[in-house]
Amino acid sequence: MQNAIAAARTRIKSNPPDILLASLPKSGTTWLKALAFATLNRATHSPSDAQHPLRHHNPHDCVGFLEMMAITAEGSGCRLMYVCRDPKDMLVSFWNFCLKEAATLAAVGCGGGWVGESAAAGLTKFEDVFELFCEGRYPGGPYWRNVLEFWHESQRRPNEVLFLRYEDMLGDTVGNLKKLAAFMGCAFSEEEEEAGVVEQIVELCSLASLKGMDVNKNGSTVLAFRNEAFFRKGQVGDWKNYMTLDMAARLDKIVEEATRGSGLTFAGSVSHNY
Template identity: 45%
Template sequence: GAIGPEPFMKSAEAVPVIPVVGLTTDPKLWVCFYQGTWVLATLVPGIVSIQRNFAPRRGDVVLASIPKSGTTWLKALAFATMARAAHPPADNPGHPLLRLNPHQCVPYMERMFAAGDEAVMDTLPSPRLMSTHLHHSILPTSITNNPDCKIIYICRDPKDMLVSFWHFVRRINADISFSDVFEAACNGTSVSGPIWDHLLGYWNASKASPETVLFLRYEEMLRDPAGNARKLARFVGQPFSPAEEEAGVVDQIVRLCSIDKLKSVEVNKGGSGTAGTHFANDWYFRKGGAGDWANHMTPDMARRLDAIVEEKLSGSGLSF
């Protein structure tokens, strides 16, 4: 028989939007509960569009994280590593990371799809590099069930992540108190929350499928950036050759992507957001270490969050 038209949507499910009261009056920072996760309300149309329309390509690499876990660093490292043939990291004033913010080198999927700019992603040469803050559980299976699509996750001590997040959102609304940010995290309602579900989704996926999900830790990257860059390169199928090792390419990449180097780049000193957001480029580079939580949390607060996270992660093999 004749094949007639078909609806382009599979169903007419409504998207529930529940603004969180308290953290901020700024709608740009409202989060809503979407499929068991807390996401920025402004991005929900983009998330729905990713789930329906994302067209994977062989070799795609998705960088995943909770905001303030070291996304910018991972973007720089992954980009510098994967693009090193076209853009050698040493003595190269034309290197993209010396004229662009890392967020301009690696597109943020939710933002691209929310802005209707997903076609831009089709124009990227393979292998494509892109990023997301979504939980593993709500990524489309075109990513999570795809042996040709890899995920690199970065996580960080939730206490340092929260302190970093607070410093970041204070730029948007100076009235946001640390205790509001802290309570939201403990309740599971912070951006990309619940934090433990975000961590566990990628952790479990990396255990089940280590060849398609690489699980990195910010603190380990601080301790051994070169070792983690090598791990990343192997994982994406571009291991450093003996000749590259000999030439010091790994250290060149690590230096290029260090916070001090990136901070010194003109575009990253800029007070304006050039990566399609209203967040200024210099906001992404602050201290860049471990343990700053001790300057913002009482021992009681630290114990409380640690206990929640420990309990939620118990039995998984993941701990902080």
């Protein structure tokens, strides 16, 4: 994996037509890929079509991987869409993913080492990994640094960088899909909206729909991860099944201090809602 990343960095150049999707693991990447693919290709593949690619291929096989790459997109004219998630839910989701796919992650040389090293050190509980996360030890670096960099770029270059929140997308999927389509340069027409095309794409790409498809119950992606591993709960607030309120408040405080003055906030903060 590391050799492939190094080679890609020297050979891949972004161009104006390109649209890149970015996120830390388990922030809504699979869902965003499905929504973007279905929206961009709706003229070729109707969302109601029984042969739609998303009904027969995992979203990660429909939209290629450039994972863990530092791509220089500024000045290229390409567009970048970034999705973030409440760090508490993201950590819980990634923890569960790593437990299921630890062997594959280690084999391809990415996030599994985080879990593997933790286990080697005797850190086999969620609470132990939570400590690592609070220290900023996470694949890709500290969560708050990654999110903040993309947030700043979205403020500086709104026509080139679209910043999305997973929770907002769940709360208003139709509205956010329209925003997504407009950003990608393929806004929905009045006729499409009246015909219910937006809602059809939302339904096709919903967690329940994708999770229930045979292709996502069986088989593996091109990187050997089991398709089913990408679909768990997708809920807001699942962290409450893993963290105490004190743990949640501690992590919220770390993130809030790191992002203070930026204008970036997270709706799931325990100091705000719980």
